[in-house]
Amino acid sequence: MNPAVLIASFYVFVLAAFLGYQVISRVPPLLHTPLMSATNAISGISLIGSIVIAGAHHTRLSTMLGFIAVTTATVNVVGGFGITDRMLKMFQKRQQEKAVRK
């Protein structure tokens, strides 16, 4: 890896860590379960690495590994976002009902 790219990558890593700390510490305990499944879905972004390997045909082994990785990462993305939405919908629904009750 060329040193300039490496240093830039470290900058991104450190800044993302600070940003993550700031953003995540504001999430109330109420939403900790949806938070975990949301970050999980987001880290399914390793899908984009898997896609390139599954499509590039370097070796038979790498294509197969890529295929499995695409499958599991997609399960994470689709399942993770799907279930997060299902949970968040419940939190919203309650509030609407309460507004009606008032």
Add this chain to the structure above:
Amino acid sequence: MSTANYFIEATYLLASVFFVLGLKAMSHPETARRGMFLAEAGMLAAIIGTLMHHEIVSYEWIIAGLVIGSIVGALMAIWVPMTAMPQRTALSHAFGALAAALVGIAEYSIHGETMGGFTLGALGLEVMLGSLTTTGSLIAAGKLQGFVRGTPIQFKGQHIFNLVLFSATVASFVYVLLHPAAAVAFYLMVGLATLFGVMLVIPIGSADMPVVMSLLNSYAGLAAAATGFVLSNNVLIIAGTLDGFSGLILSVLMCRAMNRSITNVLFGGFGAVSAAAGDTGGIMREINMEDAAVQLAYANRVIFVPGYGLATAQAQHAVRELGDLLEGRGVTVKYAIHPVAGRMPGHMNVLLAEANIPYSSLYEMEQINPEFPSTDVAVVIGANDVVNPDARDNPKSPIAGMPILEVDRAKSVIVLKRGQGRGFSGLENPLFYKPVTTMLYGDAKSSLMQLTQAVQHA
């Protein structure tokens, strides 16, 4: 750089921004859902961008993977019950980590021999973290689902065995760094890390799962971030780091809520200590359904304290019905939620949300503790350690110093419990012997439903 490359990078930048905005919207339940739509759009953009990557020569395996993954993912999203959320989350940590590990192994098999030192280092970390998180999460999911014994699994010399295993994993990693072509050492490292993941989780008791889940979440994220270093891909670094730090923050919060260090949770084998605290003596007073109903019906303030027993009994709807009925009679009803109640962070909140309890009725520990002295009845539903007064009063208790919900300060306490046995941790709970406490034995769900009926007649 070609036009396609600029386009791809633009989608990645968009995805990064949308991920951050999406997580920022998580700070409030009203904005959270919209935020997730942004994150989903970001993910979609990144995937579409990636499909234009110049290295891709054919799409059949990509499409196959995307289709199978989407079907499985959608089925999981629709069918998994809320009570099984911890298992599902553990499983998806395993899937995410597996994807990261496989990408790393494939990269190594393609051009491991010619990789630079830093890239190979990042790749090694990615594969190690990915492999151990995969098996660790599978064991955690197994424990939560009941396939694997929930109590700590320990044997003589476990610490030494684990230390040797860990050292061997690191040693093979260092060997690969020095000799990039040594494929045997690389695959040995993968194997050892996989085994280490199992060893890491089996000695941990189910009650400590909130910490373990958060840690595994963190590892899965960091594995994805390491993938970003290998591929020099910023969106992977950003998304992986966000996930990694989210998990880390949650682990710290969970440990603080138990007044224990992460090392203590990982290596303490907590819950194996049988009868560390001696018998407190005294007797547990049983209460019958009618008396309990009368207490509730004529109370001014009632606080429900749910624990993991609520989840196992699937009693979230039953408690809501009882709560609604009491509110209808003019009783002030609140729900007190301990940070480590249940098996993952926020577990109880999600269950009560599913039963349509408005989140304004759910209170955190610090908010609700001052209210117990003015509370007429505190109803403990399948919670044990989080209401154990020994944590506060007995410095010798294994859970000494853990912040608790101080239900014993309420005017009376009704404990809904399956039987007379001890809780998951095997600790004696003096709360059950206090003069203010009465016990209502039976399955939480049916007890609550019978209580609801009895209150109607009270």
